[in-house]
Amino acid sequence: MNRRPFALDLDRSLGTAAGTIDRREGDIVRIGSAGVTGVGEATPLPGWTESLDDCRAALDAVADADGTLLEAAAATPLEPLSTAPPVVTAPLDDTPAARHAVESAALDALGRLEGRPLASLLADAPAPSVPVNATLGDASPEETVAAALDAVDAGFDCLKVKVGVGDLDRDVTRLRTVRAAVGSDVTLRADANGAWDRETAEEAVEALSSLDLSYVEQPLPAADLSGHAGLRGRGVDIALDESLTAATVADVLAADAADVLVVKPMALGGPARAVGVARDTLGAGVDPVVTTTVDAAPARTAAVHVAATIPDVRPCGLATGDALETDLAPDPVPVEAGTVAVPDGPGVAGDAFDDLIGRGP
Template sequence: MKAGVRPFAVPLAESLDTARGSIERREGLVLRLDADDGAVGVGEATPLAGWTEHYDECERALGTVVDAVDRGAAPDDSLDALEPTPAARHALDLALADLAASRADEPLYRHLGASDRVESVPANATVGDAPADQTVAAVERAVDAGFDCVKLKVGARPLAADIERVEAAADAVDAALRADANGAWSRSQAQQFLDATADRLEYVEQPLPATDVPGLAALSGPIALDETLAAVDVADALDADPAALVLKPMALGGPRRAVAVAERAREAGVEPVVTTTVDAAVARTAAVHVAAAIPDPPACGLATAKLLESDLGPDIAPVADGRAVVPQGSGNGPVDAWGNAAGAHGGDRV
C-alpha cells in the first residue's frame, strides 16, 4: 500500500456571510491510497475552524498517516489516532470506504448500507446574510430553480432585522424555510426569535453556542444542532431534544461515522440532515452518498458546488430542480489525488 497527500485551494465565487464571519476560500488536502492490487481510494480533508481542527493540524495528522503507511502499517490502524482531527480522519475514512466500494464494484452509498438503488436525494438552498429585500430575492430565485426548502443564515444583524427577513421570505414563497444562527445568540435572544418565527420555519439551526446543551434543551420551539455535534457526544446532543441533527461528515470524522450517527438520530425520532462544510468535489460527492445511504432523507445541504469558483474536478453529483444526483459508478468517483477527473461511471483513476 502507498499513500500520498496533496494540498489544494479553491476560492468561493462570492463570500458566504454567516454569523461566524465570511467564508471566501477553502483550503484542504486530498489523500490517496494506492493498494498493491491496483485499487485506489481517495479522501478529502477540508478543515473549517469551529467544526474541525485547523489546516496546519490537519496537514500534520495526514502526514503521520503517510509515514505510517510508508513503514508498512495498514491505513486503518491510523483511524483511532485521528480522533482529535476530524477533517483528517474524514479523509482517511473516505479513502478507505472509497477503496472498499471500488473493489466491490458498487457505488459508495451502497457500501455505506443502502439496500436499494437511489437516483437522487432532496437538497436545500442556502441564502447568506443580507437585507430583507435581497433575502427575498435570493429565496425567490432558489424556489424558481426548483428548491422546495431554503435555509437562511441569521445572527449577523439585529434580532428584529432577522425576524423581518424570515417573515418577508415566508410571505413571498410557498417553500419550507430553515434558519441557521451558527450559535450567535443568548438564551433570551434565541427564545425571542423562536417565539416570533417558529410557525414560519421548519427549525432554527444552532441558536445557541455549541456547548450550551442545557440552554438548548430549555428552548421552546423546533431547533437543529450542528456545531454542538463537534463539541459534545451525540448522546448529549440528543438530550437537548432537537428536531434535527445537522450531520457534516467532515466534522464527524468520515462518511461511515456520519451514517452511524444518522441511524442513532432516527432511532431517537430525530431527523438527520446531511450537509457539507463547503467542501470540494471529493468530500461533497461523498456527502451525497451519505444522504443516499439514509432511508427517505429530508432536504440536505448539498447544493454547495455553485458556491465555488473552481473545484478539484467536474461535479458528478449536480443539483437540479432541488435534488442532487447520486453517482452510480464504483466507489465515490469524482477525482484522483492530482485533480484528474474520473469518469462519471467510475473506472480507473490514474
C-alpha cells in the same frame, strides 16, 4: 498514501454569525493498494474541525498505511478504521478532517475493488437521489428575497436563511418577507450559528412560530444543551449543528436538546462515521440532515452517498458547489430542481477524481 494541497476561493463570501467564509483550503489524498486507488478530501474548518496544519501533520503521520487501511475497510465498511492498528488510528483521533480523507479514500478504493458505489457499502438499499436545500447568506431583506426567488426558480423547494449577524428584528423582517414572497409551499429554515443568548432565542422562536419554519438551527451557543432543550415544543423545531463540536452525539440525545441533528461528514471524521451518527439519531427519534462544510467535489460527493443511506431524509445542505469560484473536478453530483442523483459508479464516483492526484497504485 500521498496528498496534494489545494485552495479554492468562494464565488461569493458566505456570511454567518460565526464569521465570513471566503476561501477553502485542504488536501486531496490518495490511497493505492491491491491494484486499486481511492481518493479522499480533507478540508478542515476551524471551529468544526482541526486546523489546516494539524490536519496535514496527521495525514503525513499515516502516509505509509495504504495496504493496512484498505484491509481494515474491507473487514468492516461501516467502521472502516476499527481494525487498523493504533499507530494508524491515533494520529486521526483528534483530527476529523484528516480522518475524513483517510476513511473516504479507503472506502473509495474498496468500492472500486468490489465494483460497488459507496452508498451500497454503507446501506442495503440506499436511495437513488436525495433532496437538497438552497442556502441564503446574510443580506438585506430585499437581497435575501431576490436570492430566495432565484432559488425557487431553479427548482428548490427548501431554503435555509442565515440569521444572527444583525439584530433580531432585522432577521424576522427578512424571514417574513421571504415567506411572503415564496408562499407556503416552500420549506423555510433559519440558521443562527449559535449567535443568540437565551432571551433572544426565546423571542426569536416566538416571533418565527407564525412563519411555518421547518426549524431554527443552532440558536444558542454550542455548549448550551439545556437551553436548546428548553426551546423545543414552542412551535418551531430546533436543529443542532455546532453543538457536536462541544458535546458528543450521545450527550445531545440524552439532553433531549434537538428535533433535528445536522450531520457533517467532514466534522465527524468520515462518511461511515456520519452514517453511524445518522442511525443513532434516527433511533432516538431525531431527524438527521446531512450538510457539507462548503467542501470541494470529492467530499461533497461522499456526503451525497451518506444522505442516500438515510430513509426519507429531509432536504440536505449539499447544494454548495456553486459557492466555489472553481472546483477541483467536474461535479459528479450536480443539483437539478432541488435534487441530487447519487453516483452509481464504483466507489465515490468511479474515476471522476483520478486526475486530481494521478492514476494507479
